[in-house]
Amino acid sequence: MSSLLRSTPEDQGLSATALDAFVGALDASAQEIQTLILLRHGKVVLEEAWAPYRIEDPHLLFSISKSFTSTGIGLLVADGKLSIDDKVVSFFSADELPDTISDNLAAMEIRHLLTMSTGHAQDTIEALGRDERMIRTFLGLEVAHAPGAPFVYNTGATYMLSAIVGKVTGETLLDYLRPRLFGPLGIDEATWPTSKEGVTLGGWGLSINTESLARFSQFLLQRGEWDGEQLVPAAWIDEATKKQVDNSSETNPDWQQGYGYQFWRARNNAYRGDGAFGQYCLVLPDHDATLVITSASPDMQAVMDIIWEHLLPALQGEAGDGTARPPRLELVPPTGATYAGDGRTYEFDANPMGIAAVRLDPDGTGTFTLVPGSLADDAQATTGRTQELSFAPGPWQEDVDKLQDTPQRLVTSAYGDGDTFVAIVRYLESPYVVTMRCRVDGEALQIDLRFNVSFWPPELTLRSR
Numbered sequence: 135m136s137s138l139l140r141s142t143p144e145d146q147g148l149s150a151t152a153l154d155a156f157v158g159a160l161d162a163s164a165q166e167i168q169t170l171i172l173l174r175h176g177k178v179v180l181e182e183a184w185a186p187y188r189i190e191d192p193h194l195l196f197s198i199s200k201s202f203t204s205t206g207i208g209l210l211v212a213d214g215k216l217s218i219d220d221k222v223v224s225f226f227s228a229d230e231l232p233d234t235i236s237d238n239l240a241a242m243e244i245r246h247l248l249t250m251s252t253g254h255a256q257d258t259i260e261a262l263g264r265d266e267r268m269i270r271t272f273l274g275l276e277v278a279h280a281p282g283a284p285f286v287y288n289t290g291a292t293y294m295l296s297a298i299v300g301k302v303t304g305e306t307l308l309d310y311l312r313p314r315l316f317g318p319l320g321i322d323e324a325t326w327p328t329s330k331e332g333v334t335l336g337g338w339g340l341s342i343n344t345e346s347l348a349r350f351s352q353f354l355l356q357r358g359e360w361d362g363e364q365l366v367p368a369a370w371i372d373e374a375t376k377k378q379v380d381n382s383s384e385t386n387p388d389w390q391q392g393y394g395y396q397f398w399r400a401r402n403n404a405y406r407g408d409g410a411f412g413q414y415c416l417v418l419p420d421h422d423a424t425l426v427i428t429s430a431s432p433d434m435q436a437v438m439d440i441i442w443e444h445l446l447p448a449l450q451g452e453a454g455d456g457t458a459r460p461p462r463l464e465l466v467p468p469t470g471a472t473y474a475g476d477g478r479t480y481e482f483d484a485n486p487m488g489i490a491a492v493r494l495d496p497d498g499t500g501t502f503t504l505v506p507g508s509l510a511d512d513a514q515a516t517t518g519r520t521q522e523l524s525f526a527p528g529p530w531q532e533d534v535d536k537l538q539d540t541p542q543r544l545v546t547s548a549y550g551d552g553d554t555f556v557a558i559v560r561y562l563e564s565p566y567v568v569t570m571r572c573r574v575d576g577e578a579l580q581i582d583l584r585f586n587v588s589f590w591p592p593e594l595t596l597r598s599r
Contacts, residue, residue, distance in 0.1 A: 137320060138348060141177035152454030153180050156444040161460050163440060165412060165431040166586070168465075168565070169193070171348040172445075174423045176356075178348070185464040186530050186545045187562055192323050192341040193428045194564040196409030199326070199340035200292045202315070202350070204248060204396035206299050206307050208358075208370035209314055215302050218245040222294065223273070225301045230270045238277035244298065246281040247291040248395040249378045253279040258290030259337070266330045269297050285381040285393055289337035292396060293329070296336025307334035318360055319353060321346040325540055338409075341563065344428055351415045351424035375405045375417070386435040400438070402446060411565040411587040412437055421449040430565035430587050467530055467558060472498035473550030480579035480598035488537070489596060490520065492572060492579055494555050499526040500548055500572065502557070506537045525557040535561065 143150045153172070157180070160167045168187040172180035183189050210216050222242045223231060232239075238253050246252045255278040262268045272290050296307045303310050308326040316324050326340045342350075353359070354375065358366035377392025377399050384390045391399035399405050400416065407415040412431025417424050425445065431437050448454065475494025482489050488507025494500045502523045521536050523546060530545035543562040548555065555572040567586040572579055579598040 139177045143179045146174040149453040152448035154459040155454040155457040158457045158459040159444045167429045169344040170427045172425050189344045195340050195413050198407040198409040200396040201407030203336045212367050225298050232274045242281045250288045253277040253281040253283050285379045292337030297333045319349045347426045388438045467547035470549035473555040
């Protein structure tokens with residue numbers, strides 16, 4: 135049975151009051167928490183979603199994807215189809231390899247990809263970009279140090295692990311994992327884009343919902359066992375989640391505890407997969423517990439600090455300090471005066487956000503005509519389509535982004551701020567929130583956009599033609 139069992143905190147040795155204080159601390163923090171699930175002794179004892187987010191919605195996991203890629207490698211090792219001692223170059227054809235193979239590249243093994251100790255001086259992902267031939271680009275980069283050298287976080291290395299899965303199996307990593315991991319765990323909603331050369335991205339891009347991530351975390355705690363079946367050898371889970379390389383040069387304390395095979399060690403003998411902007415899959419073996427969180431956190435260490443300050447004592451049997459949790463967990467839209475537009479339609483040249491036209495009406499609403507843009511992270515845009523998105527004062531209005539290959543839930547709201555119409559859109563299957571401040575300037579409309587979290591510059595200005 136792949137569904138998770140539910141229980142009360144008290145039946146699993148926890149104080150409900152202490153868990154309320156933990157939720158209250160998260161809610162009061164500057165970290166925007168969206169969903170969470172806590173399991174104790176294999177049962178869900180805490181399950182929360184901050185409206186308008188929902189537990190059942192897929193969520194972009196960013197680098198938690200790496201931990202799933204590691205598990206795929208573990209399955210191939212268990213089947214005897216590869217060894218972590220295998221040389222990386224041995225999997226690739228002559229037209230993918232550089233003309234001259236350096237000694238350091240020749241020495242690179244699968245274990246070095248797994249442990250982020252490839253010998254590169256920096257993360258290779260920017261060099262790879264979205265090139266047509268990412269494999270060849272990676273193999274052509276300078277390997278400055280002998281593999282096994284100090285830890286350097288390297289998303290390009292995880293992409294190469296995914297490429298190796300493809301070479302060995304003749305399938306994408308996602309297709310390989312469906313019957314062997316996702317199916318048994320009941321993860322039916324998984325999406326994971328491929329590169330232009332047909333390789334599952336590996337290091338990023340996986341989307342599953344919060345409960346599915348909780349199943350994966352429990353599977354890890356059970357050392358690869360699920361419903362009485364050993365899906366992945368316990369020995370692999372043990373090796374993958376223990377300290378394999380030193381990463382004490384990292385800045386934050388929960389990022390200095392060692393790195394395994396695409397897993398971070400953490401304080402208090404814990405380990406985790408984590409993803410940009412506050413996605414967590416935290417396993418606490420000493421307390422037979424796991425915690426998953428999706429969020430739009432500007433400070434990932436701050437969330438870990440809240441966990442250690444408020445959740446760890448609860449797991450140790452403390453009753454909590456009586457701090458109350460909010461009666462409703464929600465992320466409310468900001469409010470202001472009603473903005474009376476002039477009803478004109480302002481048209482825009484091609485831009486990264488895909489805003490083709492904007493109309494601001496006298497009743498305080500706005501309508502944006504959208505075409506596929508270029509900032510859609512990991513959601514491959516479908517060309518030749520348009521969509522109208524409405525923004526109005528008051529509660530969130532639910533809609534769907536139809537311009538992606540897989541339509542995604544979003545909500546919108548708006549308010550007036552003096553001479554400015556402020557439109558907000560939350561993409562509910564990711565951490566992204568975009569605030570668009572629209573102001574008429576002569577015959578043009580200027581839009582100042584700000585992203586809550588982003589790999590791109592956090593601000594962008596557009597001006598109608």
